[in-house]
Amino acid sequence: MIPLAEPVLGELEARYLTECVDSGYVSSVGPFVDRFEQEFATAVGAAFAVACASGTAALHVALRLAGAGPGGLVAVSDFTFIASANAAAYTGADILLVDSEPDTWCMNTELLHDEVVRRANVGERLPDVVEVVHVLGHPAAIEPLLELRRRFGVRIVEDAAEALGASWRTGRVFSRQVGTVGDLGCYSFNGNKIITTGGGGMIVTDDARLAAAARHLTTQAKVTGEHYVHDTVGYNYRLTNLAAAVGLAQLERLPELLRAKRAIADRYRAGLGGLPMSPPPAAAWAAPSFWLSSVLLEASGQDPGAVVAALADDGVGARRLWPPLHRQRPYRSAERLGGAVADGLFRRGLSLPSSAGLTLADQQRVVAALASLLGAVPAERGTAP
Ligand SMILES: *Cc1c(COP(=O)(O)O)cnc(C)c1O
Numbered sequence: 128m129i130p131l132a133e134p135v136l137g138e139l140e141a142r143y144l145t146e147c148v149d150s151g152y153v154s155s156v157g158p159f160v161d162r163f164e165q166e167f168a169t170a171v172g173a174a175f176a177v178a179c180a181s182g183t184a185a186l187h188v189a190l191r192l193a194g195a196g197p198g199g200l201v202a203v204s205d206f207t208f209i210a211s212a213n214a215a216a217y218t219g220a221d222i223l224l225v226d227s228e229p230d231t232w233c234m235n236t237e238l239l240h241d242e243v244v245r246r247a248n249v250g251e252r253l254p255d256v257v258e259v260v261h262v263l264g265h266p267a268a269i270e271p272l273l274e275l276r277r278r279f280g281v282r283i284v285e286d287a288a289e290a291l292g293a294s295w296r297t298g299r300v301f302s303r304q305v306g307t308v309g310d311l312g313c314y315s316f317n318g319n320k321i322i323t324t325g326g327g328g329m330i331v332t333d334d335a336r337l338a339a340a341a342r343h344l345t346t347q348a349k350v351t352g353e354h355y356v357h358d359t360v361g362y363n364y365r366l367t368n369l370a371a372a373v374g375l376a377q378l379e380r381l382p383e384l385l386r387a388k389r390a391i392a393d394r395y396r397a398g399l400g401g402l403p404m405s406p407p408p409a410a411a412w413a414a415p416s417f418w419l420s421s422v423l424l425e426a427s428g429q430d431p432g433a434v435v436a437a438l439a440d441d442g443v444g445a446r447r448l449w450p451p452l453h454r455q456r457p458y459r460s461a462e463r464l465g466g467a468v469a470d471g472l473f474r475r476g477l478s479l480p481s482s483a484g485l486t487l488a489d490q491q492r493v494v495a496a497l498a499s500l501l502g503a504v505p506a507e508r509g510t511a512p
Contacts, residue, residue, distance in 0.1 A: 128439070128442050128443075128444050129442060129443050129444055129480045129485070129489045129492065129493060130444045130480060130482055131319070131419070131444045131445065131446050131478060131479075131480055131481065131482075132319040132418075132419060132480075132481050132482050133318075133319070133482045133484065134318055134319070134323045134482075135380070135384065135482070135483045135484045136323075136373075136377075139376040139379060139380070140372075140373050140376040140377065142376070143159065143372035143373065143375055143376045144369065144372050144373060146372065147159055147368055147369050147371075147372040148369075150368075152368045153367060153368055153369050154367055154368060155346075155365035155366060155367050155368065156368065157368030157371070158368070159368045159369075159371035159372040159374075159375055160178055160365075160366060160367075160368050160371040162371070162375055163178055163366075163371040163372075163374045163375045163378065164176040164177065164178050164329070164371075166375065166378055167329055167331070167374075167378060168331060170378060170381060171291070171304045171306055171307055171312075171331060172303065172304050172307050173306070173307045173312065173331035173332065173333060174332070174333040174334075174335070174338070175331065175332050175333070175334075175335065175337075175338030176329050176330070176331045176338075177329065177330045177331075177338055177341040177342050177345060178327065178328075178329055178365065178366035178371060178374075179327065179328040179329060179330060179345055179364050179365065179366055180326070180327060180328065180345075180363075180364045180365060180366055181315065181317070181326055181327060181328045181364075182210065182286075182288040182313060182314060182315025182316070182317060182320075182327075182328035183210045183213060183214050183315075183328070184328055184345070184362065184364040185313040185314065185315070185328035185329060185330045185364075186210065186211065186214035186215075186258070186284065186286060186288075186313045186328075187214040187217045187218065187362070187364075188330060188341055188344050188345055188362065188364060189284045189311035189312075189313050189330050189341070190214055190215055190217075190218050190220075190256060190258060190284055191218050191344065192311060192337055192340050192341060192344070193255070193256045193282035193283075193284050193310050193311060194255045194256055194282055195215060195218040195220040195255060195256045196218050196219055196220055196255075197218075197219035197220065198219075198220075199218075199220045199221070199254075199255040199256070200220060200221045200222070200223055200252055200253070200254045200255060200462075201215040201218070201220045201221070201222055201223070201254060201255065201256045201257070201258055202222075202223045202224075202225050202234075202239055202254040202256070202257045202258065203215050203222055203223070203224060203225065203258045203260075203452070204224075204225060204227070204233065204234040204258070204259060204260040204262065204267075204286075204452075205224040205225055205226050205227065205234075205451045205452050205453055205463060205465075205466055205469045206226075206227045206232060206262060206448075206449065206451050206452075206468070206469035206472055206473075207260040207262060207286070207449065207452065208288070208289075208449060209449070209452065209455060209457075210288070210315075211258060211260050211286050211288075211452075212224075212452050212455075212457075212458055212461075213457075214258075215256075215258055216457065220255070220256075221461070221462070222458060222461040222462070223254055223461065223462045223463065223464065224451075224452050224453050224458065224461050224462070224463035224464070224466065225238060225239045225463070225464045225465070226238060226463070226464055226465030226466050226467065226468050226469055227262070227468040227469050227472060228268065228468070229468050229471075230408060230410055231262070231265050231266075231267065231268065231408050231410050231413070232262045232263065232265060232408055232421075232472055233259070233260065233261060233262045233265055233266070233267035233268070234257075234259050234260065234267050235464075235465065235468070236259065236267060236268050236269065236270075236271040236272050237268070237271050238464055238465060239257065239271070239272070239275070239464065240271035240272070240274060240275055242464055243275050243279060243281065244278075247278075247279060253279055253281065254281055255281065255282065256281065256282045256283070256284055257272050257275065257281055257282070257283050257284070258284045258285075258286055259272060259283065259284075259285055259286065259309070260286040260288075260289075261285065261286065261287050261289065261290035261293060261305045261306075262289065262290075263289055263290075263407075263408075263415075263417075263418055263419050263421050263478070264289050264290045264293055264321075264388070264415045264416035264417050264418035264419065265290070265293065265408050265409070265410070265413060265415040266290065266293050266294065266295055266305050266410075266413045266414075266415065267305075268410075268412075269283075269285075269295070269300060269308055269309075270298055270299060270300065272309075273299065273300075273308070276310075282309075282310045283308070283309030283310050284309055284310065284311050284312070284313065285305060285306050285307075285308065285309040285311070285312040285313065286313055287305045287306035287312050287313060287314050288313060288314055288315035288317075288320065288328070289315070289320065289321075289416075289418040289419070290305045290306070290321075290415070290416050290418065291305075291306075291314050291320070291321045291322060291381070291416060292304065292321060292381060292385045292416045293305045293413070293414060293415050293416040294413075294414045295308075295412060295413060295414070296411075296412050296413060296414055297411075297412040298412065306331055307331060307333070310332065310334065310337065311330055311331070311332045311337060311341075312330070312331045312332070313328060313329065313330055313331075314328060314329045314331075315327075315328050316328060316329070316370075316374055316377070320418070321381070321384055321385070321388065321416060321418055321483075322374065322377035322378060322380070322381055322384065323373070323374075323377060324366065324370035324371065324373045324374040324377070325370055325373060326370070327366045327370045327371075327374060328366075343361065344359075344361050344362060344364070345361070345362055345363075345364035345365050346361065346363075346364075346365055347361040347362065347363055348360065348361025349361070383483075384483045385416055387483035387484070387485075388416055388417045388418065388481065388483055389416075389417055391417065391420055391481055391483075391485055391490065392406075392407050392409070392415075392417035392420045392481075394487075394490055394494075395407060395420045395422070395479060395490075395494070398490075398491075398494040399422065399494060399497065401498075402497060402498060402501050403424065403425040403426045403429075403501060404422045404423060404424050404425050404497075404501070405422060405423045405425060406422060407420045407421055407422060408421075417481070418481070419478040419479075419481045420478065420479050420481045421448060421476055421477065421478040421479070422476065422477060422479065423472070423475040423476050424475045424476075424477070424501075425475075426501070429475075429501075431447050431448075431474075431475060431476060431477045432447060434477060434497075434500060434501075435447055435477055437500050438493075438496055438497070438500070441492075441496040441500075442492070443479075443480060443492065443493050443496050444480055445477050445478060445479050445480065445493075446477065446478050447473070447476065447477050447478075448472050448473055448476035448477065448478065449473065450473050451466055451469035451470055451472075451473060452469075453466045453469070454470075454473075479493055479497075480493055
């Protein structure tokens with residue numbers, strides 16, 4: 128079976144892990160944690176980075192620090208992995224789901240902008256925080272959110288769990304990496320993400336006070352220099368030195384992993400050109416990371432579930448996209464703006480094998496399997512007379 132997304136691990140990871148074991152520092156204090164944080168911050172262009180036990184933990188702490196809490200409101204992308212909304216729900220805040228924008232599949236930030244302006248004019252409750260997700264590696268259009276922050280003080284938490292290394296190519300955020308423009312940005316190092324620590328996450332920020340508070344909350348809110356003195360309800364959310372050793376090795380490979388992801392997306396774009404499907408989204412103003420190359424079936428009535436099942440019979444590990452959060456039991460009664468675009472993505476979309484280690488031959492097998500299933504000739508072969 129050609130997997131959807133499997134990690135690329137090698138000698139460097141093994142060497143750092145061995146060093147870590149030999150040092151005896153295997154828990155959440157140790158030199159690999161410090162190095163991973165520093166080098167991660169440098170790699171994305173943020174001032175501070177705080178390693179966490181998971182991406183979900185990172186989001187939970189970031190949202191709390193941004194001001195999410197009981198009685199408040201957090202605007203969240205409707206079309207995302209459920210962890211985005213769960214992290215907001217942990218804070219006790221109410222949730223406002225915001226539909227996607229068809230070109231990027233990310234939050235329709237213009238729609239949210241206009242709704243916040245409308246609410247402000249009539250005195251309705253505004254979100255305290257926007258949690259914007261860079262979906263499947265594509266940057267969200269963030270400038271309308273910067274405007275909301277400027278005008279109404281709405282804080283921005285970026286869920287960049289899937290988008291490490293993606294950036295913007297135009298406008299006020301030109302050449303900035305996702306995760307570094309909001310008040311806080313979060314990443315995941317789960318096994319299937321762009322880099323992995325087995326499980327882990329990171330918070331980045333340019334604000335020294337927020338970074339210190341993140342470190343404090345993720346270590347049981349222990350008061351520095353005192354034993355067993357804690358000043359608020361904190362969490363045991365730190366990353367272990369063992370995991371950070373793997374993370375540091377993965378980070379050294381990041382340019383290579385991103386090149387591989389982008390090459391895979393380019394080859395799908397070329398190879399699937401003649402088939403009734405739209406290619407992985409890539410707006411002209413964005414440099415996506417293409418964490419997963421995902422496509423939409425164009426023929427009406429075609430069921431992505433059936434296509435995924437047929438591909439599995441051919442040894443190809445594809446997967447459907449997420450049902451929108453407004454269809455998930457915990458969030459069915461949440462407030463929402465739209466939802467039809469997210470519904471359409473679920474009805475038509477699937478992700479194709481996108482491991483950084485995917486071979487050319489395996490990718491050709493994926494394209495050929497799709498071509499024979501959808502009854503058309505792929506573009507590259509269709510050019511012969
Ligand atoms: C993976 C993911 C998360 C959660 O990260 P974990 O490390 O698995 O906790 C959050 N948001 C999005 C969009 C993700 O894809």
